[in-house]
């Protein structure tokens with residue numbers, strides 16, 4: 001695979017196989033386009049094509065080079081992306097190297113283009129002298145990194161928990177690879193239960209089939225996944241070996 005580590009060398013056209021909004025006729029590329037209102041007058045509206053370009057640019061910065069290569073999504077994953085903000089859980093499972101992480105990144109990209117949400121980092125907004133942390137719009141995290149963030153020693157603030165609860169789309173990659181401590185499992189439950197309660201979208205990838213996950217992350221997390229996730233088993237050889 002050819003992948004550049006320099007984001008600037010990659011064109012946004014690598015996302016053109018995804019549902020990218022088009023520029024309506026008359027768009028001059030400044031983000032706005034004239035549309036006829038009901039009263040017959042022309043009115044300026046945001047151009048969906050320009051918004052799509054902005055999202056693809058943000059996706060280029062967000063997705064690591066290896067996982068930018070255009071791939072075809074499994075049909076059930078594609079269906080999940082088209083649910084947009086109504087999507088709940090997506091559980092991608094399969095053995096080592098079948099393409100779970102790549103599929104999760106591509107699903108994330110398609111979901112962003114469909115919902116119009118660009119991946120942005122967490123930031124602090126100031127309003128009348130009061131500072132407020134705005135969570136990232138999309139959070140993609142390896143399960144082991146998330147568990148590190150949730151450990152008691154790192155838990156002076158509830159920031160990782162709140163970010164994971166509030167972000168528009170949470171992706172936890174490779175869950176089940178490591179068994180969390182009782183404390184960390186409880187924090188993971190807090191995240192999953194919040195997203196479950198509010199039917200917020202998330203993607204989980206795992207080598208472990210959902211039925212076997214209870215032993216790794218606890219029965220309460222596994223039970224919620226089994227209720228609200230579309231499960232997509234991926235099969236095939238280890239693509240790293242055949243590359």
Ligand SMILES: Nc1ncnc2c1ncn2[C@@H]1O[C@H](COP(=O)(O)OP(=O)(O)OP(=O)(O)O)[C@@H](O)[C@H]1O
Pocket residue numbers: 066067069071072094095096097098099100101102103174207239240
């Ligand atoms: N549909 C695809 N077509 C071509 N290459 C792919 C496809 N999906 C994944 N790949 C490539 O195959 C390799 C393995 O993919 P990936 O890392 O997503 O596997 P994985 O299932 O997450 O593995 P692991 O269980 O070890 O985390 C990567 O180089 C990836 O870019």
Ligand SMILES: [Mg+2]
Pocket residue numbers: 100101102173174205
């Ligand atoms: Mg992986």
